[in-house]
Amino acid sequence: xxxxxxxxxxxxxxxxxxxxxxxxxxxxxxxxxxxxxxxxxxxxxxxxxxxxxxxxxxxxxxxxxxxxxxxxxxxxxxxxxxxxxxxxxxxxxxxxxxxxxxxxxxxxxxxxxxxxxxxxxxxxxxxxxxxxxxxxxxxxxxxxxxxxxxxxxxxxxxxxxxxxxxxxxxxxxxxxxxxxxxxx
Amino acid sequence: xxxxxxxxxxxxxxxxxxxxxxxxxxxxxxxxxxxxxxxxxxxxxxxxxxxxxxxxxxxxxxxxxxxxxxxxxxxxxxxxxxxxxxxxxxxxxxxxxxxxxxxxxxxxxxxxxxxxxxxxxxxxxxxxxxxxxxxxxxxxxxxxxxxxxxxxxxxxxxxxxxxxxxxxxxxxxxxxxxxxxxxxxxxxxxxxxxx
Numbered sequence: 434x435x436x437x438x439x440x441x442x443x444x445x446x447x448x449x450x451x452x453x454x455x456x457x458x459x460x461x462x463x464x465x466x467x468x469x470x471x472x473x474x475x476x477x478x479x480x481x482x483x484x485x486x487x488x489x490x491x492x493x494x495x496x497x498x499x500x501x502x503x504x505x506x507x508x509x510x511x512x513x514x515x516x517x518x519x520x521x522x523x524x525x526x527x528x529x530x531x532x533x534x535x536x537x538x539x540x541x542x543x544x545x546x547x548x549x550x551x552x553x554x555x556x557x558x559x560x561x562x563x564x565x566x567x568x569x570x571x572x573x574x575x576x577x578x579x580x581x582x583x584x585x586x587x588x589x590x591x592x593x594x595x596x597x598x599x600x601x602x603x604x605x606x607x608x609x610x611x612x613x614x615x616x617x
Numbered sequence: 618x619x620x621x622x623x624x625x626x627x628x629x630x631x632x633x634x635x636x637x638x639x640x641x642x643x644x645x646x647x648x649x650x651x652x653x654x655x656x657x658x659x660x661x662x663x664x665x666x667x668x669x670x671x672x673x674x675x676x677x678x679x680x681x682x683x684x685x686x687x688x689x690x691x692x693x694x695x696x697x698x699x700x701x702x703x704x705x706x707x708x709x710x711x712x713x714x715x716x717x718x719x720x721x722x723x724x725x726x727x728x729x730x731x732x733x734x735x736x737x738x739x740x741x742x743x744x745x746x747x748x749x750x751x752x753x754x755x756x757x758x759x760x761x762x763x764x765x766x767x768x769x770x771x772x773x774x775x776x777x778x779x780x781x782x783x784x785x786x787x788x789x790x791x792x793x794x795x796x797x798x799x800x801x802x803x804x805x806x807x808x809x810x811x812x
Contacts (some may be wrong), residue, residue, distance in 0.1 A: 436636050436730060443702055443798040446727055450791035457788060460780070513716050517723045524636065 437523030441540055445520040452512025452550060459505050466505070470498045473561035480564040495530045497565045504572075506556025512550035515584070519547040522591055530594045539587050539594075546584025552576035625758070643746045647721040650750045654714025657757075672703045675764030682767045690711035699763055706760030712742045713753035716786070721749045724794060732797045741790050748786025755779030 436442065458466065472575045474481050474497050481497055526539045555576045559568035638644075661668070676683050677697055683699060685692045724745045732738040755775045762771035 434636050439798065439802050442727055442731065443795070443802055446724070446791065446798055447795050448723070450788070450795045453720075453784075453788045453791055459783060461776075513720060517719050520723055520727070527634070528681050599765070 434524050435527035437527045438540060439484055440599040441523045444544055445516045448512045448547050448550055449516035449523055452509050452516065455505055456509040459509060467498060470501045470561055477562055497560055500560045500565050504553045504560065508550050508553040511553060515547060519543050522588060529598050539590060542583045542587035545580055546587055549579060549580040549584055552580055636726055637730040639729045643725045643742055643754060646746050646750050647718045650714050651718035654711050654718065657714060658711040661711060672700060672764045699768055702768055703760050703763045706756045710753050710756035713756060717749040717753055720745055726790060728794055733803060737797060741793050744786045744790035748783045748790060751779060751783040752787055
């Protein structure tokens with residue numbers, strides 16, 4: 434199996450490292466993360482619709498903190514999952530896809546897709562800065578959807594390339610088998 | 618993929634841009650971890666009731682550890698929370714075992730192929746394999762200790778005995794590998810070139 438360009442390998446390994454670190458931050462630095470989240474929510478009180486009524490505000494704050502923590506958790510799980518997928522898909526592209534231009538396009542799409550988990554970091558930060566609903570919508574529209582789509586398109590094109598390579602190899606294999614059969 | 622470094626089948630036969638196989642012991646550890654995680658997932662489903670009953674029995678036998686007072690309305694939420702965490706520990710072992718097994722294989726393959734300095738290569742392989750394989754076991758330790766030690770103490774034990782040292786080792790390995798690849802990328806050495 435051939436390996437993809439060093440830059441793609443680097444990106445995949447970097448994303449796995451970020452994912453592992455996010456898991457540790459979530460667990461070991463949870464109180465610090467919570468304090469930071471609370472401070473940012475209070476600093477952006479208008480965006481979060483805080484009304485000054487403790488009972489109402491507490492519920493809004495709790496939901497926003499939960500969503501921000503969920504963003505970190507998604508970063509952890511998606512980064513650990515997508516890193517190996519990008520590496521495996523990149524290896525298949527390097528090994529199976531023939532055209533240099535198509536290979537370059539697929540590497541580019543996979544590189545963009547590898548950054549998808551970072552979208553969840555943007556998601557967590559956007560929730561704190563712009564409010565829960567607005568933050569989630571922003572992160573989904575501008576970061577998660579484009580990067581996730583890049584990964585999906587790359588994998589779909591790779592699947593098509595694999596199918597095409599298989600279809601192309603079938604007649605050649607049949608031809609080779611016929612030639613190697615000794616005449617009766 | 619080509620044979621591991623040092624093997625008689627290396628260099629001339631192997632393509633310059635091919636992946637190299639990590640050492641067999643690394644692959645063995647990773648595959649064993651994935652297999653254990655799969656068995657853990659299956660056992661969790663198959664013996665869910667028995668495990669739950671066992672944990673509940675152990676907790677009821679240690680009321681002081683769990684702060685049980687003998688009043689149903691007070692004790693039930695405490696037991697429920699402990700049982701939820703007990704179950705979560707088993708689930709997290711399953712998830713992290715499968716995930717870290719894959720990460721070990723991937724990181725070891727990249728390290729074996731692209732890290733040229735032998736000492737650094739060995740250090741990364743050791744850290745990622747040992748750290749990555751033992752870290753998920755911490756979730757089993759946590760679960761197993763909850764009935765005996767209570768929530769807070771079991772978590773502290775798992776954290777200091779397993780998660781911090783072994784999880785830290787796996788994280789250190791991944792950042793060392795990232796740094797090694799970044800250096801290689803900056804130097805722009807031809808892939809697979811013999812130094």
